Amino acid sequence: MTAHDAVLRSPRRRSVLPGFGISAAITSVMITALVIIPLAVLALRAASLGPAEFLAAAWTPRARAAYAVSLGASLTAAIISSLCGLLVAWVLVRIDFPGRRLLDALVDVPLALPTAVAGLVYSTLYVERGWLGRFLVPLGIHGAYSWLGIVLVLVFVSLPFAIRVVQPVLESLDHDTEEAARMLGASRVQTFLQVIFPAIFPAVLTGFALALARALGEYGSVVFISGNMPFKTEIAPVLIVSRLEEFAYAEATAIAVVLLAMSISLLIVVNWLQQRVARNAQ
């Protein structure tokens, strides 16, 4: 029992440290007002529909197509982000080169840049007259107003998550184990696959899940670039908004609950993964 643990106790009588009451009050009021009540209202509104009505609202062909586009593009983007993220993280942690710090700082741009700006600029880059489109469109690659465009912006918004989760784990890797493996005659590829990858795999998985969660919910950038064609390039959040603009609240709510269910199950997976990582680290 350390002294630290000894202080951190439930304030049965009066706590020695001040501020339990006021901070508990602020926290519970704000969490209730901002998180619990909105999500509860959403759930109640969906529940009030009844199963048949809910299904009719949430499972229309257009909605199913939107889920498919959302899931497909998000999964693709998260996979690309994870792979690119692993490579960038590896280079940032393991190789010293001029401009390393700049590259490290640039990785955070997507966290700071408004997604609307990203969407806007991506759509202008990949159109026929755009900086990149002028080379790609003649080759038949349409990066704007297409499924590919959705994936591109989703990679942009989710890349920092994939990098920042893996980076600290790579930094904390025990270098000796690697060297031992090398000295025992393992090749570079063998060392990576058998020594390094198992150690960072949980982090890569967590980064993947975070990237996926971010991509699934993304709206601002996609709305610019996708063209929002029903059945083709319409993602679930865009469908929610267009239902809302038609004042079809029930349908919007039902679709939102399906999207929320996807995100919450992801959160559970992320938590479970993080606990596993923590357990393994001990």
Add this chain to the structure above:
Amino acid sequence: MSIHIRGVSKSFGTFKALDNVSLDVPQGTLLALLGPSGSGKTTLLRIIAGLEWPDSGRIEEDGEDITDRHARQREVGFVFQHYALFRHMSVFENIAFGLRVRKAPKQEVEAKVNELLHLVRLDGLGARKPAQLSGGQRQRVALARALAIRPKILLLDEPFGALDAKVRVELRQWLRRLHDEIGMTSVFVTHDQEEAFELADEVVVMNHGRIEQRGTPEEVFEHPATPFVMDFLGNVNVFHGRVEKGQAFWHGIPIDYPDYPHSQARPARVYLRPHELDIARAAAEQPGGNAATAAAVTGSLPASVLRIARSGAISRVSCRPDGSDTELHVDLPTDTARDLSLQPGERVTITPRKVRVFLPDPEYVI
């Protein structure tokens, strides 16, 4: 100010940190709470400071119940184990903190802090940040900060734990002198018996949330009340023996043990301190031995030397008593050891000057 702890208990979940502890600390005493980690000594100190609430029991100061008084109002000086100095404040501001929060006038604060800086021998270092100080200096800042509020009681949690050996000894002597000068009732926690014995007027040995023994360093060392105290206070040889009819037997050597007059033999544990053993060459190889040696030999144990280790002023001879698998350690002054010049494999006799016997049943503990 005297402190009276009355029947204090405290649990953390299922862990019982303090179990019905009562203790009086008279005015002006420097008292050590000594015990292994998890013995409850730090919890007791924090309860006295008001940093922890007891589950039951009371704390009194000069007869006044202060159990419900918040730490803020206790007027206790507390020196934390890692000092808990305010990292972003200068040394001066650290010491001034208690005065500033009491809205003391500026000049008074300045005079007082400078006085304390002088007291702890940190004149001229007031502008430094804690990070720029050595461990010993930080410790003295923590002490000055605690003293600034004119506490009635000074409490120190492992005050020397984080320091290296040389600084520790120096600071210990300095703190003792400071205490003698100020005469404030002080309690400190330590797991180091040497520290407790050197510094304290009285030592309280704790284990598993209970007080095992309380007394002056000499009392505790010479007359340990329980096997735990015996074990905890440094090196000891432990052997299995038996008691019957007022005598304990260790390798056939009888030792008076009047507390157990019964005729039925019981197993007992025999404790011998390494420095309370005499060692001599076995008689066969020492024909000219004088009468005193010869007399000792009658209560002596034959053994053979395994190895000799010299560490400074004390040398340790490891022996194996005949017919035993347990090693026996004998400490003797290095000069004596040199004169004796024992070699591994030699035959010796070992004579205990003092033996302590404990029965497993606490009813018969002396």
Add this chain to the structure above:
Amino acid sequence: MSKPTITSAHPLTHGLLVAAATGIVGLLIVVPLASVFAEAFAEGPAAWWRALAHDPDTRHAIWLSLTVAPLAVAINTVFGVATAWLVSRFRFPGRSLLITLCDVPFSVSPVVAGLALVLIFGRQGLLGPTLESLGWKVIFSWPGLVLATTFVTLPLVVRELIPVMEAIGPEEELAAVSLGASGWQVFTRVTLPNIRWALLHGIVLANARAMGEFGAVYVVSGHIAGATDTMPLRVEKLFQEYRTPASMAVASVLAGLALITLVAKVVIERRLEAEARELEAARSLPDTLDTTPLDTGFSTATKGLTS
């Protein structure tokens, strides 16, 4: 970020890896960022300035963003500090549930969050009619924008503070209490100076996210030019109206803010790393500097200390 551990790979392999990483970051991040400014200034700074300053709706959007984002960040700062204090200094039932709840906004689509607010405060929502009869308007008005922005940025401050406060531990605050400090004094004199860089880091991140929030704000704003359009919404509207240069001009302001955010972030992170090292050093310390002689009398100094 610590110094890289150099592997002994072939320089060519290194070169290829660095080129690949630079290529990924360049193509995905640098080229788009550069093109914002290139497009915004394509017709010169004067045109850029006209697009921003001479359009009243754009001016209003800039003003609205500069009002809504700080409000949301301020609310989040209060929430973040209170929650981090609660979580890092006390143990109570439901503590880990609370930590999970703080993270929920990260996994809820902003559009869904906006919809939830519409369901509560909208004209057909739970509280909408009541609020309307009182003359209060939340949806299609700035309070809705603040609520939506607060929701999406909710985890940012608290997530920065909890690990830092856990690492610092409660001992300094306990020391302040035992020296007689009141709760407010403990907070302002001890806690706040210790967490100031972490707090600033969280505020900078939350502000960047708040300024740029689109989905949640889009849903609750009603998208009324000159009334409820924030800067990102204005970017979209101008784009829909085929006024791409004007849209790019607004976007370039947002991108400029993002760059300032990044620089601030790097500077703050250096401070944070320095403080973490200091904290480490304070916990374990080789005692080599101590040369002060201690064996001198103290009779003069102890006067007045005797109790």
